[in-house]
Amino acid sequence: MSESEPPTRSRQPFRPFFALAAVDAIVGVLPWLLPYGSRSANGHRDELLWGMVPAVMAGFLLTALPRWTRAPPMPAALVDALLLLWLAGRLAHWWRPDHGSLLAGAFILGLAATLGVRVVAAGKTREYKVVALLVLLALSALLPSVAADRLPAGFPHRLALASVLALVAVIAGRIIPALTTTWLCLHGRAPARRLPPLFELASALALAAALGCWCLGVGGGTLASACAAILHSVRLLAWRPRGALGHPGLLALYLAYGWLPAGFALLFFHQAGLGLFGENAAIHAWSVGAVGLMCLAVMASMIRRQTRRPFSNSGTLTAALACGAAAVPSRLMAEIAGRIWLLPAVACWIGAFLLFLLAFRAQLPWPLAPSAKPGRSARAEARPPG
Template sequence: MQNAQPPALLAYGFRPFFLLTGVYAVVVILGWMGFLFGGWPLPLGWSPFKWHSHEMLYGLVSAAIAGFLLTAVTNWTGAPPLRGRRLLLLVLLWLSGRVFMWLASWIPAWLVALVDLAFLPVLALYLLRVLVQHNNRRNLVLVAVLTLLFIGNLLMHLGFASGRTGLLNTGEQLGFDLILLLMAVIGGRIIPAFSANWLRMHGGSPDWVARPVWIEGIALISIALLIPLDALGAPEKMTGLVVLIAALGNGLRLWHWAGWRVRKEPLLWILHLAYAWIVLGLMLRALAMLTGFLPDSVWQHTLGVGAIGTLLLGVMTRVAVGHTGRPLKLIPFGLWIYLAITAAALLRLLVAAQVIDFRLGLFLAALAWVLAFGLFVALYWPILSGPRADGRPG
């Protein structure tokens, strides 16, 4: 019985966590719209806007991070995947955090914090054990990032418990910075590699995709520098200058990846588009900090809806087919997922910039977001919950 195969949904980390990412993306936005405009008496307990940012950064994104890293660490090390009962326990730990956060005003704050904070350390310790056992020290930086994400989450809980807005803001910004760094690191690994492989298989030259070392260094180091600068409250102009360097460095990085050469493959151009949202978000943040011309909500939602939302869906739609023995092609009607998340990002950016009516624009942006992630769940549920197409385990 010990060698019995678990249900397909629990055979690999990406399966349950990607589905939960899609479902929670719908639930959290529907709940937020109901709270804002429908008068739903959600027992949040927190400052509503900080609760919203917490659940997007430390709730929604943490599930997607878990799904990706649990899958990637197996590829990096050759270790067997986390599956079955142990994977189920990790899933239930994440779900418990979400339930407690939604019922925060009915539960003691210390208990809410204890349950919600448990997920990231458990995930980090599992990754640490696997990476050390298989002597894969290159990727230990990701364990450090998860540890810092835990600290950011802790700061938000401490801010709520103590009423100190500064702690809430620091925890929120730390989450943004760390997720941005993760996207830059992971995007820098998969986007040029996938693009070069596709070009090789379709008569192009993989050398069209370039990764100059000096550009890679500027792009990643400048983003990494934002973490201590924001955490320590460095002068705004200094931080703004680093953000500008990050925007320019990552723009050059994206240009060298030659995304226009893979424009015929949706599974690839969506990843390049997601990285373009990162560049735009950094540029808008630099503009906000150096000129005071834009409110922070503009760059925050450009990164949150544009970069994070698009990259999540781009990665999940590719991994879902690639790791279940299916051809690396977007499934029928999948293009609507990409169109909907792009519409959501554009609309939310226009709302934050006060170009269109707030209520109407926010409603349309939320509708497009729910359509994008709802379609993902509906279209990919059979793939993620069913057996591999090639009959292999996993």
Template sequence: MSDTLSRRANDVPVLLAFPFRPFFLLTALYAAGLVAAWVAFLFAGMPLPLGVNPVQWHAHELLFGMVPAAIAGFLLTAMCNWTGASPLRGGGLLALILLWAAGRAAIWLSGWLPLWLVEAIDLAFLPLMAAYVARVLLRHGNRRNLVLVALLALLTGANLLMHLGFSGIWPTGGRLGEILALDLIAVIMVVVGGRITPAFTANWLRMKGRDPAQVRRSEALDRAAFWSTVVMVPADLTMSLPALASVMALFAALINGWRLFAWRGWKASEEPLLWILHFALAWIVVALLLKAMTPWLELSPSVWMHAMGAGAGGTLILGVMTRVAMGHTGRPMQLPRFAIWIYVAVIIAGLVRIIAAFVPQLAYPALIGSAFAWAVAFLLFVLVYWPILSQPRADGRPG
């Protein structure tokens, strides 16, 4: 039986053997290309065939183009570990990839297509992926991770709000959808980061002969971090009460900061594959604090939004992709040569983007510098990891 499964797996092209392989590469390529096109539009006047507001297009494609591809690569891979299920591969995986790509093409060509068609194509990816994940989890009795399915469903709702804004049916829907998407992505990062970061850190300490109990994990604190972040969603729905959203964000920042401190990330400071995860989760705390201060210091919402998106989102996506790509291809769990510059570049991109939001006088050079560093980080991922993701597992196993 195992020989039959192995032969079937070997009949599938390597890039379609496991979801993380194509989706991680697509995430990186799209992240770099999207920001490059945005800067070319802003500063070089490059025309874009868009039927929607370019600013909202930029936000939409980062939140509902790049991020869902990264989620698909991670979630469709991780759930195989959670359940023992076979991965989505071959034709089924290709169909999902093509649906994601069709959504991207529809948005980019929205100036030439009916908006209802653009909406129908773009809105299909997240609920289809959620339905597939839910079916696999329920079939294997894994109800604990159904929370991620619920978050994908809510993220679909945020995408719908953005499309209602695009079409003019609900003019403020676009902005609300953008904020709610960032809130929901923050929740997903809190959940995923809370699952993998302390576990990986404790395992590494054990492997090094150190005390893994230094990483202090608490289910109660995990639940508090989750719910304190979740309540930002209804708080932000009441956009006329910014003080309420501010208080919720401060509470979430304190709880998430406390949890992160308990994991003792500095104990693994010599391992880049670990400290980058702690660094990314620290970005979440910073973004929440900035969100809490926004109405009182009259900050632009762009500050906390880019701290959450470019800072936390970009860093955690690259941190997870660089680690998963090594572990799931049968290679030693260490950062490849030159890959440390991926982390350096994405950290610079996040920090410089915050400077652009904080200091309007520096916006022009800071935006260009941030975009350049962002593109370097993701293109370097493609260059370093293409041989890893496009070739068979180093240990000869299928997948």
């Protein structure tokens, strides 16, 4: 940050939310290191879908929203209020899970309302789908408390994961091509051509159909899963992933998005009665890879962008992204080779987020007051991550 920038920049929303999201990601899998009888069947899913992911979304959207809508930065009081609501939900999750899910739903609804008011006022109809998906995610958090006895088993978690995967597809479709184009232009190479709007529509419809069939458990899901796997693989390849090989942060975004069509492929093989993997393999390909690794890579990308170092190198961050990438195959191996593979998967996951916190230890602290001395902030931002 330069000394000419306003000091309020130091209170950007990504700082507290990203730091707490990383801590929550670590805490959520710690029970797996305890004896088998102490593990919670659903606790780590709740932490991921209604804890870590909403925090990452809040940090990303509240920081990006002023640029998307050409509006002033988010008021610090509003960010603080949302932050306290998120913290209340996470604390309640451990003592009163029913209240925790209600507070998580309230937080996500608050985030959706904040986003909705701004995008409507700015006339940004392109962002309506992000608001709608946040509302669906909030609904998934509220359902276990208000209608648990009238829902199919596992439906709230399926709806939550489907909503998050759709958000991944939307946001990655903006971040990855833009960063790839910038990277290729910096190296004197022509950027990839934009995909036709008709193809983007077809891939979105295939995604919605496949996830809808999976959530509801209705027929026709096999064909929809195959279409989603093919179309989103083509989408990924059209962004020119070979151009990302020179930068770990960009490569991690591609690897994370790659687990989206891979999960649909695994689901297709399961639905068709083929292959060694069951439905859980698709779920963990999505949750650990398309969601977990994507959150890690998106947080790193936004922090670098906001601190004016989008393509800087960091050995610590590279190690974090490598651990995040290694967690996915380790977790999938547990599906076919036994629970012994859970330990390396958990170790990689925890290592990834611990290293992330270490890499950005100078960028994530949330100042108590917006009146920090500009010179001091400038020196803190100038330190290389990791």
